[in-house]
Structure formats: structure tokens, C-alpha cells
Amino acid sequence: MTRTTVGRQPLRSRKTPLAMACAIVLTTAAMPSIAAEITGTVTDPQGQPIQGVSVSLQGQSRPQLTDAAGHYQFRDLAAGQYQLLAGTGSHQQSKQLRVDASQNATINFSLDASDIEHVAVIGQGGALSASLNAQRNADNFITVSSADAIGEFPDSNAAESLQRMAGLSIERDQGEGRFVRVRGLSPDLNAVTYNGAQLPAPEAGSRAVALDVIPSDLLQSLTVTKTLTPDMDADSLGGAVDIKSLSAFDKDGRFTKLTAEGSFDTHQSEYGNKLAATYSDRFAIGGLDDDFGMALAASNAVRKFGSDNVETGGDWQLGDQGPLLEKVQMRDYQIERERLGLAANFDWRPNQNNQVYLRTLYSRFADQESRNAIVSKFGDGLALGDDQQSGKVSRELKSREEVQTIKSIVLGSKSDIEDWQLSSQFGWSEAEETNPNGIAGAAFEQKFADGLSYQSTRKPVISGPEAFYDASGYELDEIEVVNSDAKDSSYNGRLDLSRNLYLDDVVLQLKSGIKINRRKKSNEETHWLYKDLDEQGVSGTALTLADYAGTEVDYEFGKFGPRIQDHSIHQLLASLNRDDNVDPLESTLNDYVIHEDVNAAYLMATSDWGKLRMVAGVRYEDTSLRGDGWQYDEPNDQFSARHVGNDYDNWLPSVQFRYGISSDVILRAAWTNSLVRPTFEQVSPGYLLEGNSDAPEASFGNPALQPLESANYDISAEYYMGESGVLSAGLFYKAIDNFIYEADLAGRSGYENYDKATTFINGDSSKLYGAEFNFAQKLDSLPEPWNGLLFSANLTLTHSEASISWLDDGELQRRDIRFPSQSNTTGNIALGYENEYLSLRFSAAYKSNYLTEIGALDDADYDIYQQEHLQFDFIAKGFVSKDVMVYFKALNINDEPYYTYSGSAARNAQYEDYGPTYQIGINISGF
Known part of the structure; x- marks a missing residue:
């Protein structure tokens, strides 16, 4: 039994920030508050609310767009004379008023809807207006996509919707977006919250959601914050x-929408379907009309598809005679994927000063996957075009149903109590990934003296003699079955208290709060390894592939041979004793x-000096890590419990500036500090000791890792062109400490006599910097019919520098690398057109190559990169009536493959092809 504990701080230090944050705000109780507020609604002559009208205060740089209820609000105003403007151009209305200290003034407007048709929030232009308005008024650097904007692209999940934003790209699984990268940084380095509460990660070992x-x-909206506030x-x-x-309360009155969709996967010629429904309404249960709101949403989609794959994983020998192939897998995937999503949200607003809300989410993702593979191994390496090399070929089946679920409940409240604002939130989230008794590998082997060859290093598809495709020549070697359950749960609560103060004609808001988070990550696996099956009563043809072979695999890249039938494998397993085939090492070590446990406290101040707004403060986070796992000592064949721990704390100051030269031109600057804790795989308590005492080998997690820490610098300039246009440019720089990578510690202090000691370590400082550009414009100033055009484009250029080290004959060596998952260039382009009958949008998403894996510490030729990826998508909508819309979507029109390579783009690591997917559907609302 071992225990590792590092970095414990004195108890008084760990308590001080929590008490300090609350105490500073409480000391302001005796200070005078004089902040004012102006609210109101914009309606048509019949009294119906109008959404999307621009409302501004003359001399202020933050206009607003009215929401679905026609409502607008300006808070934190100093006492004085104001001129309020509603509408645009010649159709603008103006009203003057004076507000006094602590006064809440209400100013309403009545506008002719025909005069403001250019700002009504409908279609692509309206969706763009809503997103840009949120970004324009933000105190920090954010990117927003509203529900309407999300609907303008053919995206099926949250990840694919995020890829359209400036500085964001996605990592795909089987052609579908899964993980999100922000400014080129790995998904493990970005946080994801649902209605403000942290979402845990379903996958074992990972933090990436x-x-x-x-x-x-x-989804109602997606907001990406690139500069954190305290x-x-x-x-x-x-x-x-x-x-x-x-x-x-996002909608005006009752809202209903029903979606029915069918899809067709061209690769497998399979059909899928989706049904989704949304309902929201408001009711009177207290003193005010419509003070209680309920919103319900449900979605269920089933998609059948597949892919063809050939991958080496980087198993090449490099030398003077050219690359020699050591191992390659040809894979055929057949997948049935089902998504079920349910959300129920409730709001109670008994008066203008108080609200209580409840947010819930249940999401289930089930993947039924059957993978047939041909695995070819060449002991001495196989040269391109050579067919005289011997090799061992294994035909393998993987068949499993992987189910991921995410559940979240968030309960919160907000209250204005005279001069104070108080908010609280309590949340519970749980993510789980299960793989119940999946066939991890059923392998049938055959050896070949010669006759195996391949003709391309990019797609090294193996061909062979007739025996290569004959099921009767392959003998059953082993079957591995896995039952796994990974779970990540989180309980969190926060309390925030703020107060507005008036100091020498400056409105100052002081805000502080505390937050606690209790997170538990667990993984439990049971492995069964069925070998030497002849000794367990299996005989005759049951020991060859002939008894388990099915139809010919439809493999795009060449001849494949028969598939292995999973039901036949399950019938064999049912006849064997499971208890006799448990793999104790794999069933315990993982x-x-x-x-x-994370305790946090913060203090921040927000102040305005005319057109300049500043947000400054500091956040303190205290982290306590405890882990329980297992160590296996192979020389003594002994398991022992392993308990590990690590404590550390971080002070994180920040300051951000927003200067509105005018209502259309905004400058921003920020200095912030952030951190990312190591992944659960990196700090795992598992420890495997192999070999002998003279030259042992070990692989283990490192719970003593320190978090990555980053000092972030950002500047930007934004020019807003009307309600539906923006041109912006920004620069960012990140100085990152404690870069984490996998290393061999053999020969270093504490591991002098080890032959191998593989774990994760903190590296030296690294940096990442780049530039972001964004342009979007609805071209409504053009003559008809061209005034329906909309164009948007964004581009992010990023560069990173990091280094890794290793021992060579006792000398410490280093080499420079890029950050894993960091693309130097990412970008999106979209061209849209809409009128009252039709909406079209053609879009392209691009990311340049990036490092996915360090193949060998001392040789960059074995590093694995993903090739650049460019995908084209298209969506067309037809408006049958005000409440009925039909649509057509085409995804991956250009059939862009997934390709990774080892060192050189000519040396395959993985090539996978998916084909386009087409969808057709109908939306019905207002019923």
C-alpha cells in the first residue's frame, strides 16, 4: 500500500478566501447606493410585442434588441438625464427622461411593424442579430449562437453547432462531431456547463464532455466565453x-414546435429517422399575470450508418530501404446510433425582483457497433509491392452496445433586495458510460509464408492468395469480453452577492461569492479472456472461422472476405463457463x-467611466484529490490497494476593459488567469509493475501532477454594421505552465534501475498565440432580390510552442512540439439567401492538420497527425405557411475522409471514409 500526498496548505490559508469574499461585500452595507434602471416594451399599434427592435441610450455604447416579449432593460445607470432611442434610421422614436437615485423607470414604445421590418428577428438575418446583440453587450470576450442561428445549419448535435463559431473546431467520431476545441486547444482543456452547472464526462479517464x-x-443558445470573469x-x-x-420566458406566450425527419446514409444505404417536440407556455399562479413558465423539449433520433477503414496506428519501420509496414488493420463498421434527449424547465417570477428556476436534462446516446477487421502483422516489415514476406493474419470481430447518459438538475434563484442582488444555484449532474458484456475481440488466426502485399502507403489495403479470404483456414485463437461502467457525478452549490454603489458619478458594482463542488469519478471493469478453447471442450469446425462466417463484407477499398457473425460467437460463449475465463489483471487494475473536491471564492468589481467599462477581480480555488485503486506486482503475482492524494490551491486575478467608441465600434482588452486540472487517466491510482528486480518495468498514473496554469492576454476591435453585421479582429496570447505529457522516467531520480517507467509528467512552460477574424453581414441594402443574401466568414490563426524531454545515455534530451489537437488554421464560410418563401445556406468548415499523438519521445517521424479537414454542408428551407416549414439537409457533400498519418502524409496511421448523408424533414409550430 502506498500513499502520495503533496502540496497541503495550512488550514488557515484554505479558509481565508471564503471568509474574505463575503466580508468585503458586507462592509459595503453602510455605503450609499444610487444605481438606476430603465425598462420597457416595444409593441405595435395593436399592443402586440415586437421582437428584435434596437433600443439604445444616446451617448451609451450598448444598444439592445427587444426579446420575444418586446422587452428591453438598462441597469446600473447613474442618476441623470437620458434620451432613449427605439427603432432604426428614419423610423426611430426618441423619448427623454430623468432618473433619480435607485429609481426604476418604465418607458414603452409603440411602433408600426411595417416601419421596422429590417430588424424583425426572423430567419438567418434575425438569428444573426440576436447573437451579435449578446456579444456586443458582453463585458468580456464571448461568442454566442442563438437557437435560431443553430437552426440555420444542418447540425444534429451541440458539438456540430459549435463548430460554426469563430475560433472553434470539432473532433469527429464516425464522421459526426463529438468534442469541441477552442482556439486550437484539446477538448480536455475546455469546460462545458449546462445552464451554468458543470457537466461531467461520460468516458473513463477523460474530462472532455x-x-x-x-x-x-x-438548445436555446450556446455561449463560448474566451476570457473568464472571476x-x-x-x-x-x-x-x-x-x-x-x-x-x-424566452418566448412570447405559448410556443409549440414539432419536427419529423428522415435521413439516408449513402455509405451503407440505410435510413434513419428523428422526432422532436418543443412546448412552452406561461401561467398565472400568483400575484402577476404569466408569472410561472414551463418549457418542455424532447428529441429522439435513430441513425443507421457505417464506414470503411484501414489503419496502421503508425506501425512503420523507417530506414534506408524506405518505410516497412509492421502492422495494419482493415476495418468495416456497421453502426446503429440512437439519441434521446429530454428537458423540462420551470420558472417562477412572482414579482419583478424575484425569480426561481429549475432546469433538468436527460440525454441518452446508444451506439450499437459491429466491427469486422483483418489484422495483418509482419515481423520483419513488409515493403511496398513486396509479396514474398511472411505474416500472421487475424480476422477479428468487435461487437458491443455502448450507452452514454447525462443527467442534470439545476435549481436556482435570483433576488433584488433593495440595494442588493442575491443569487444562488444548486446542481447535480451525472454522466455514465456502460458497455454491458461487449465482445472486445474474437480473433481467428492464420499464418502465411508469402503472397501478402499492398500497393499504397496512404491506404495500405492488404491483398493475398485465395486462402487469405477462405474462412476454413482461420483458427479460433481467443475471445475477449468486457463489461465496463464508468461514472462521473458532481454536486455543486454557489452563492453570489452583489451591490451597486455610487462613487463620484461612477456606478460601481461589487460582487463576491463562494462555490463548492464535489466530484466523484469511478471506473469498474470485468474482463473475460477465453483461450485454449480446445481444452474447454470446443472441437472440430467450431475451432475455425467456418462455423461463424456470414455474408461477404462490403468493403469499399478492396476484397475483404466473410464477416464474423456476432450471434454465433455469443452462442459459443453461452456454452462456456465464464468464471473459468476471468482475466484478473485487466478486471482489477483499471x-x-x-x-x-473544489472550494472557490471570488471578489470582483465592475465599473463604468462614461464609455469605458472595467471588470476586475480575483478568484481563489482550492483543490483536494483523493484516489483509490490497485497496484499489481507481477514478479510476486500480488495485488495491493493503492491510495493517493494531492492538494493544491490557485489565486487567479483578472482585469478586462470594454471601450465603446460609439454604439457600433467597441475595443476590448483582457488579462486573465485560468487552469485545467489533469485528466483522470493522468492521475489514475493504477500501478503495474512487471519484469524482474534487476530491470523492472512500470506503468502508472501520476496523482502528484500539478494543473496546467495559463496567463491569458486578449485584445480585439469590433465594428457592428447595423443589426445584422459585424467585422472584428482580435489577438490572443497564452503563457502556459505545467504542460502535461506522457514520458518514460527510467534512469531519472527514483527510477535509476528501471528499464521502463511510463507515466505522465509536468513539462516546462509553453505558449500559444494567434489571431481571430470574424465577418458577417446581411446584405439587405442591395436591391431586390439580392437583398436576401447573407455572408459570414471567420478565421483563426494559431501557433503553439511546447517541449518534451527524455534520457539518452544519461543525458537529458529535448525537442519542440506543437500542442496536441492544435490546428494552425481553422475557419468557416457560409453563404445564405432568404426571402419570405425560401431560405438557403451553404457552409464550409475547415481545420488544418494537428498533432494527435506523440509516437516516440525521441523521434518526430513517429508523431501522428490528423490531416487537414474541409467539409461542405447545405440546408434548404421552404416556408409553406407561417407555421409550416419543410427542409432538406446535405452533410459532408464532398465525402471528406478522416485521415491521420505518421510523420509524413504518405504514411498511413488511419484512413476512414463515411460518405454524404441526406435528411428531409418538416417543422410545424403554432398548433
């Missing part, structure tokens, strides 16, 4: 993604429970 679990139909969790280096679901 797989966003393909969440259907896009459940009242936000600090755990992101690239950005924090907040997913907001629908509230009844089991762990990790507790991560």
Missing part, C-alpha cells in the same frame, strides 16, 4: 462552453474511484 450526446433540438469557474484554457436550454 462528448457533446454529441446532446441533441441540438434541446465569478466563473476557472477550469478552462481555451474557453468555457455554456449550453442553455429553453425557458418559457478499477478506481477518484474524489475531487
